[in-house]
Amino acid sequence: MGEKIWIFDTTLRDGEQSPGFSMNVEEKLRMAAQLAKLNVDVIEAGFPISSEGDFEAVKAVAQNIKGPVICGLCRLLKIDIDRAWEALKYAQRARIHVLGCGSDIHLQYKLRTTREQMIQDSIEAVKHARSLCDDVEFSPEDATRADGDFLCQLLEAVIDAGATTVNIPDTVGYITPGEFGALIRTLRERVPNIHHARISVHCHNDLGLGVANMLAAIENGARQVEGTINGIGERAGNAALEELIMALKVRANYYGHYTDIVTEEIYKTSRLLGSITGIHVQPNKAIVGDNAFAHEAGIHQHGVLSNPITYEIMTPQSIGLPRNRIVLGKHSGRHAFAKRLEDLGYELTKDEINRAFSRFKDLADKKKEIFDEDLEAIVEEQLSSVADVFMLEYIHATTGNQTVPTATVRLRREDVVLQDAAIGDGPVDAAYQAIDRITGIPGRLIDYQIKAVTSGKDAIGEVHVKVQFNGDAASGKAASTDVIEASAKAYLNAVNKVAFRAKRGKQP
Ligand SMILES: [Zn+2]
Numbered sequence: 484m485g486e487k488i489w490i491f492d493t494t495l496r497d498g499e500q501s502p503g504f505s506m507n508v509e510e511k512l513r514m515a516a517q518l519a520k521l522n523v524d525v526i527e528a529g530f531p532i533s534s535e536g537d538f539e540a541v542k543a544v545a546q547n548i549k550g551p552v553i554c555g556l557c558r559l560l561k562i563d564i565d566r567a568w569e570a571l572k573y574a575q576r577a578r579i580h581v582l583g584c585g586s587d588i589h590l591q592y593k594l595r596t597t598r599e600q601m602i603q604d605s606i607e608a609v610k611h612a613r614s615l616c617d618d619v620e621f622s623p624e625d626a627t628r629a630d631g632d633f634l635c636q637l638l639e640a641v642i643d644a645g646a647t648t649v650n651i652p653d654t655v656g657y658i659t660p661g662e663f664g665a666l667i668r669t670l671r672e673r674v675p676n677i678h679h680a681r682i683s684v685h686c687h688n689d690l691g692l693g694v695a696n697m698l699a700a701i702e703n704g705a706r707q708v709e710g711t712i713n714g715i716g717e718r719a720g721n722a723a724l725e726e727l728i729m730a731l732k733v734r735a736n737y738y739g740h741y742t743d744i745v746t747e748e749i750y751k752t753s754r755l756l757g758s759i760t761g762i763h764v765q766p767n768k769a770i771v772g773d774n775a776f777a778h779e780a781g782i783h784q785h786g787v788l789s790n791p792i793t794y795e796i797m798t799p800q801s802i803g804l805p806r807n808r809i810v811l812g813k814h815s816g817r818h819a820f821a822k823r824l825e826d827l828g829y830e831l832t833k834d835e836i837n838r839a840f841s842r843f844k845d846l847a848d849k850k851k852e853i854f855d856e857d858l859e860a861i862v863e864e865q866l867s868s869v870a871d872v873f874m875l876e877y878i879h880a881t882t883g884n885q886t887v888p889t890a891t892v893r894l895r896r897e898d899v900v901l902q903d904a905a906i907g908d909g910p911v912d913a914a915y916q917a918i919d920r921i922t923g924i925p926g927r928l929i930d931y932q933i934k935a936v937t938s939g940k941d942a943i944g945e946v947h948v949k950v951q952f953n954g955d956a957a958s959g960k961a962a963s964t965d966v967i968e969a970s971a972k973a974y975l976n977a978v979n980k981v982a983f984r985a986k987r988g989k990q991p
Contacts, residue, residue, distance in 0.1 A: 557612075568615045585633075649680045713764050878893075924953075932947045
C-alpha cells in the first residue's frame with residue numbers, strides 16, 4: 484500500500500495573500516471547516532504577526548476546527564513565534580512553521596545576512612518554537628536556488644534543533660521535475676539526521692510544473708506536499724492540491740502511495756473557494772473545471788455511453804461531482820430544501836434556513852428549475868451579509884441606446900428611508916452614483932465581475948465587486964435574476980461592510 488503522503492493546505496495563507504483572494508475571519512473559518520471535511524492533514528491558516536485580521540483568523544480556526552493540524556507561519560524572530568503561538572495554542576493539534584532562508588540571492592538582497600548567521604538564527608528559532616510546541620516545521624525560502632552544501636548544513640542544524648518537518652520550497656517556481664527529484668534524493672543521502680524529520684515540498688506554478696515537481700519529489704522520498712485548492716496563490720499560483728491528490732489516486736498503480744483525503748469532497752471544496760472569493764476556475768481546469776468530465780465529441784460520447792472507462796480515467800463521483808443537477812422547483816417544500824442544503828455541506832440554524840427558504844421561494848417564482856448552484860448563491864449571499872446598515876428597498880433603472888442611463892434608489896437605514904436618483908454611463912454606474920449620494924460614503928469601483936450561476940436565459944446573475952472607499956476597501960457580492968438589482972446589492976454589501984466596521988471600530 485506504500486506510504487502516506489501528508490497533504491498540507493496553504494489556501495488560507497499562501498493562497499489568500501495573492502491579489503483578489505483575501506478572506507475575512509468568517510470566510511476563512513468556513514473554508515477551514517470544508518478543508519477539515521476534505522480531511523487534509525494540515526491547515527496553514529495564516530501568518531499571525533502580519534496583521535490583526537490574520538491573527539484573529541488563525542486563532543478562530545485553531546479554536547473551532549477539529550481534525551487537521553492547525554499551522555501558522557512566522558519568520559525567525561522570537562516575537563513572530565510568540566505571536567503565532569498565541570493564536571495556535573487553542574488548537575487540538577498545532578504546528579509552528581518557521582521560515583528561514585536558503586538562497587544567497589535572498590540572504591544578500593532580502594535579509595542582508597550571511598549563511599553562518601542564517602544557520603544560527605534558524606537554530607534559535609526552531610529551539611524556541613519547540614519549547615512551545617512539539618510540532619515544528621522549518622522552511623528555507625527559495626531553497627531550489629540555494630547552494631547544495633549550505634542547504635544540507637542548514638537542514639542538519641534545524642533537525643538537530645528539533646524541527647519535525649523540513650520543507651523545501653520552490654518559492655519562485657523555477658525548478659523542473661528531474662532536478663527536483665535529484666535534489667530531494669541528495670538531501671536524503673547527504674543530511675545525516677534527515678530520517679528524524681518528514682521531508683516536505685512547497686511548489687509554485689510559474690512554469691506550470693508545480694504538481695509535476697511534487698510528484699517527482701514524492702518519488703524520491705518527500706512525504707508531505709504543500710499547495711492550495713484550485714491552485715490559487717501568488718503570481719501563477721501554488722501547485723493545485725486536487726490535481727496532486729487525484730494523480731496519486733488514479734495512478735496508485737505507478738506511485739504506490741496514498742493520502743487520507745476524502746476525494747468526494749474535492750468538488751465542493753473547489754466550489755466553496757470560488758464562491759467565497761468570486762474567482763472561479765477556468766472551464767478546462769484539471770479535475771474541477773466545468774468541462775473536466777464533459778464529453779463533447781460524438782465519438783467520445785458514444786464510447787462513454789457504452790462504458791465510461793473508454794474516455795474517463797476517473798469517475799465524476801470520485802470527486803463528488805453532483806450527478807443530478809436539477810434539484811428543486813416551485814413546489815418543493817421546506818424539508819426537501821433543508822435536506823438539499825445539508826447535502827451541499829451547509830450547516831445552518833433554523834432561522835438561517837427559514838430566511839434562505841423565503842429567498843428560494845422568491846427565486847422559484849422567477850425561475851423554473853433551481854440548481855445546486857442557485858442554492859449556493861442564495862446561501863452564500865445570506866452568509867456574507869453583515870449586519871446591514873443600509874438595506875435596499877427599491878431600485879428602478881432605465882437605459883437604452885437613445886436615453887441617458889438613470890437610476891432611482893431607495894435605501895432604509897434603521898427606520899429612516901432615504902431616496903435619490905443619479906445618471907451614469909450605464910444603469911449600473913447610475914445605481915452606484917445614486918447609492919453614493921444617499922450613503923455619503925463615496926466608493927471607487929476597483930473590480931466588477933458578473934457571472935451566470937447556471938445556464939439558461941433565466942439564470943441567476945452573481946455579481947462580485949471590490950470597492951475602494953476613503954482609506955478602506957471592501958468586497959461585496961449578491962445574486963439575483965435581475966443583474967441591475969444584483970449589482971446594486973453587491974455594491975451595498977461592500978458599503979455595509981465598511982459602514983459596519985466604522986460603527987464597531989474594528990474589522991468584522
Ligand atoms: Zn509559496
